[in-house]
Amino acid sequence: MKRIDEDLFARIRDQVAIVGIGHLPFSKDIGRPISDTAIEAIQMALDDAGLEAEDVDGMSMFEMEHTHEVTIARGLGVENLQWWDKITYGGGASCATIMHAAAAIATGLADVVVCHRARNRGSKTARPWAQERELVTDDKALHVPWGLIRPVDVIGMWAHRHMHQYGTTREQLGNVAIAARKHANRNPYAMMRDRPLDMPTYLAGRVIGYPLTLYDCCLETDGALACVVTSVERARDLKQKPVFVHSVAQASGPNPVHLANYNTPDMQTTAVPCAEQLWARSELKPKDMDCAQIYDAFTPLVILGLEDYGFCERGEGGPFTDGGRIEVGGELPLLTSGGGLSEAYTHGFNLILEAVRQVRGTSTAQVEDCKNVLVTGASGVATSAMVVRGE
Amino acid sequence: MVSDEVRFGERTGKVEDRPIGDLHPDYPLPDPDHPVVKPFWDGCRERRLLVQRDRETGAYHWPPKPGYWKHGRLEWVDAKGTGTVYTYVVGQEPFLPAFKSMLPHVMVVVELDEGPRLVGHMVECAPEAMRIGMRVEVVFKPLTERVTLPVWRAARAG
Numbered sequence: 001m002k003r004i005d006e007d008l009f010a011r012i013r014d015q016v017a018i019v020g021i022g023h024l025p026f027s028k029d030i031g032r033p034i035s036d037t038a039i040e041a042i043q044m045a046l047d048d049a050g051l052e053a054e055d056v057d058g059m060s061m062f063e064m065e066h067t068h069e070v071t072i073a074r075g076l077g078v079e080n081l082q083w084w085d086k087i088t089y090g091g092g093a094s095c096a097t098i099m100h101a102a103a104a105i106a107t108g109l110a111d112v113v114v115c116h117r118a119r120n121r122g123s124k125t126a127r128p129w130a131q132e133r134e135l136v137t138d139d140k141a142l143h144v145p146w147g148l149i150r151p152v153d154v155i156g157m158w159a160h161r162h163m164h165q166y167g168t169t170r171e172q173l174g175n176v177a178i179a180a181r182k183h184a185n186r187n188p189y190a191m192m193r194d195r196p197l198d199m200p201t202y203l204a205g206r207v208i209g210y211p212l213t214l215y216d217c218c219l220e221t222d223g224a225l226a227c228v229v230t231s232v233e234r235a236r237d238l239k240q241k242p243v244f245v246h247s248v249a250q251a252s253g254p255n256p257v258h259l260a261n262y263n264t265p266d267m268q269t270t271a272v273p274c275a276e277q278l279w280a281r282s283e284l285k286p287k288d289m290d291c292a293q294i295y296d297a298f299t300p301l302v303i304l305g306l307e308d309y310g311f312c313e314r315g316e317g318g319p320f321t322d323g324g325r326i327e328v329g330g331e332l333p334l335l336t337s338g339g340g341l342s343e344a345y346t347h348g349f350n351l352i353l354e355a356v357r358q359v360r361g362t363s364t365a366q367v368e369d370c371k372n373v374l375v376t377g378a379s380g381v382a383t384s385a386m387v388v389r390g391e
Numbered sequence: 392m393v394s395d396e397v398r399f400g401e402r403t404g405k406v407e408d409r410p411i412g413d414l415h416p417d418y419p420l421p422d423p424d425h426p427v428v429k430p431f432w433d434g435c436r437e438r439r440l441l442v443q444r445d446r447e448t449g450a451y452h453w454p455p456k457p458g459y460w461k462h463g464r465l466e467w468v469d470a471k472g473t474g475t476v477y478t479y480v481v482g483q484e485p486f487l488p489a490f491k492s493m494l495p496h497v498m499v500v501v502e503l504d505e506g507p508r509l510v511g512h513m514v515e516c517a518p519e520a521m522r523i524g525m526r527v528e529v530v531f532k533p534l535t536e537r538v539t540l541p542v543w544r545a546a547r548a549g
Contacts, residue, residue, distance in 0.1 A: 141421035141428060142454050143510040145540055147482060147490045148498045149419070156480035157500050164478070164523040210481035210495075210518070255454075262477070262500050262508045263453050 008106060009247070009281040016102040017235040017242035018388065020049025020228035021353045026191050026344035027122055030222035034118035035067040037224035039075035042114045045226040046076075050239035051112060053077035058110025059084040060101040060229075062093040062117040062347060076114075083110040089258075091297055091378030092270070094348040095386040099248035101229040111234065116226035117349035123222075143260040151297060152217055153209040154259050158380065159300035160211050161267055166315035168303060170211070174202040175321035176299040176334070177215040177341055182327055183365040184338025191219050192342040216299040218340035225349045227356065243359040246372070246389045247282035249274050252382040261380055269379035271308035278385050279310065284372055286310040289387075291333040291358055291367045292374040293351035296340045304379045328365045336365040351375050359390040411533045415489035423537050427457050430467045435539040438531045441467045442507050453507030472529035473546060474503040481518045501527055501543055515544045 022044025024030065024037055038061075046053060053076040059069050063086040073081045085100045087093040094117065101113035136144045148154060162168050181197035184190035197215060205213035235242035251274035255263050261270070279285065286309060294305035303317035311332060312320045320326070326334040337343045337354035344350050355373040357363040363370075371390045377383040410418070423432035434441035443452040443465040456465055482496040490496050497513040513521070514530055526546035533539045 135422045136419050137422045137425060139454070141425065144419045145421045145534075145538075146498055146510055146512040146542070147487065147493070147496050148480075148510050148512075149487060150482065153480045153482055153498055157478045157498075160480060160523065161478035161500075207481070207483050209483065212480075257454055260510050262510070 006281070008103060011106040012102045012245060012248065013281070013283070014244040014246055014389065015232050016105050016229060016245045017232050018098070018227050018229055018245065018352075018356050019235045019238045019240055019242055020045040020047070020051065021226070021356050022046075022048050023189075023223065023225035023350070023353060026189060026346075027222045028220070029123050030120060030224075034065060034120055034224065035071050036075075037222075038067060038116050038118035038226070039072050041118060041224035042072065042076055042116055042226040045114065045116075045228045048240065049228045051228060054079050055112045056114055057082045058101060058104050058113035060097040060104070060113055060115045061086050062088075062097050062115075062349060064088050064090065065119070067118070083113070089377075089382045090347055091295060092381040092383035094295075094352055094377050094384065095248065095375055096250050096377070096384035098227070098229060098245060098352065098386055099250060099384060102245045102248060105229060105231050112228065112230045114226055114228055116224070117347055118224035119346055120222040121345075122220050139258040142257070148260055150209060151259075152212050155298040155300060155380065156209045156212045157260070157262065158267060158269075158304065159216075159298070162300060162303065162315075162317075163211060166318065168300075168318035170203060171199065172303065172318035172321050173212075173216055173299040174199050175326065176296065176302045177202055179321070179327045179333075180296060180335040180339045180341040180343075183333075183336045184342030187337050187343055187364045190338040190343040191221065192338060197342075212298060212300070215341075218297045218345040219342070221344040221346055223344050223346040223350070225346055225353055227352060241360050241390065243356045244389050244391075245386060246284065247278050247387040248384070249277035249281065249386070250382075250384040251277065256382060259381065269304055269308055270381060270383045271305060271376065271379035271385070274376075274383050274385050275309045278387065282387050284387055284389070286374070288372050289332065289374045290370040290372050291336055293336070293339065293355050293376070294334055294374070295348045295351065295376045295378045296335055297345065297348075297378060299341065301379055302334060305376055308379055309374060309376060309385070328367060333365070333367050336363050336367065348377055355388050359388055410535050414534055415492075417487075418489040418534065419487070420534060420538050427455050431455060432538065434467070434469075435531060435541055436537065438539070440470045440472045440529050440541050442470045442503065442505060444468045451503075451506045453509065470503050470505050470507075474501040474527055476500070476521065476523055476525050476527055477502040477508055478523055479513075479521055481521070497521055499527070499543055509541075511541060511543045513544065514542050520545070
């Protein structure tokens with residue numbers, strides 16, 4: 001018998017809010033360990049919220065590098081952490097930090113939870129795939145020994161199949177890269193703020209892993225980002241307009257593999273079951289979204305995400321991007337900060353911060369009257385997603 | 392996208408695990424003794440491509456599950472070693488040093504005739520000749536005394 005507590009999701013819905021955000025400037029070499037940058041980013045988010053470290057009693061981190069909660073709590077000046085949580089899966093865990101925080105708050109395990117992602121991979125030596133050697137002992141042993149290790153190739157498999165099966169074109173992938181870049185060009189924090197991108201330049205990008213080329217790939221970034229989550233009652237007394245957590249979901253999907261997840265029916269991604277739960281727990285539908293921050297380590301993931309999260313039918317994600325539809329001013333602006341492709345690649349945590357800014361009305365590529373925003377983790381890995389909304 | 396949490400086992404350094412040919416010292420070898428996948432690697436060493444099949448339903452399983460899955464319902468059986476290219480990518484620089492001599496490197500997802508989709512790479516095939524849907528057959532490529540990799544080439548007629 002399934003005992004998922006759908007009432008809990010009703011208790012989360014619009015009853016928990018993101019009240020503070022913060023991040024350090026994005027960099028190719030931040031020169032500090034993440035156990036240090038994480039603390040500063042969280043402090044910035046607390047400042048933004050108008051809260052003190054002493055108010056914090058919960059911590060939910062997107063973490064794969066073994067920094068310790070206690071180090072961060074001590075560095076912040078948290079008096080006593082009562083609840084904490086670490087969530088892994090690169091690209092997949094971003095919204096899950098908020099989901100777990102929201103559940104902790106809704107069940108009374110914590111009152112003020114800080115969520116964060118800090119990650120250093122801007123420099124060439126920091127790229128995990130370049131350090132793959134010797135004995136591969138986990139799931140990766142069934143793809144790495146053939147050379148399938150760079151994320152661009154792992155995702156390229158999905159992209160190439162999609163192009164073959166549905167006729168998705170290079171230009172449609174380019175639409176995603178160009179929309180993200182146009183938005184980044186308006187964002188002073190974006191690593192690509194001064195670099196315009198047009199279709200001829202996109203199409204001339206050098207091949208990294210055919211069929212994907214340079215501009216299909218995200219940036220490499222040292223970054224630290226955080227947000228503060230608390231109950232709506234508490235949020236009412238704070239500095240910022242609360243951004244409500246409306247719906248949350250996590251999913252591994254069937255027969256999952258950590259990365260090269262190709263043995264699902266018709267290569268269905270992990271986002272399909274995630275989206276199903278997300279919308280089932282929501283009073284809103286895809287058509288109600290004013291913009292979407294769809295995880296974009298690579299351009300094809302955005303096209304898959306459009307399909308998986310129900311903005312169009314399977315196979316129609318490519319044409320959906322045509323005609324400026326995904327740019328600010330279009331029907332469904334995507335990646336309005338520039339995303340992982342053009343703002344910073346931080347395993348998608350910057351997408352959460354941008355969703356908050358859109359609902360607050362403070363984005364540098366602001367969508368008019370923006371109220372409802374979808375944020376997603378990566379399609380393909382064990383993932384998560386959420387819908388946030390304003391009053 | 393890539394996990395930083397992975398811990399690599401200690402290289403066994405066994406005398407019988409010497410590289411064959413000019414294998415790069417940092418080549419990412421699989422652990423042939425991992426209990427779940429050991430029968431697969433043992434099979435490859437004997438030039439057999441083994442996949443798991445459910446004794447009750449006849450369904451093929453991939454990636455492999457533990458031998459105790461549902462009280463031992465899965466058996467390792469020989470696949471025919473033929474299939475079609477379900478999708479592929481062609482890797483260029485920057486790439487792992489261990490594979491640089493193979494660039495442009497054609498990696499494939501092969502849908503076996505039995506159904507499972509296996510990751511592999513092509514041999515004896517120019518990237519320009521690759522097509523999704525093309526027929527391929529397995530070739531066994533020894534890397535060390537203990538690890539033989541199943542790789543793929545265009546199927547030969549007949």
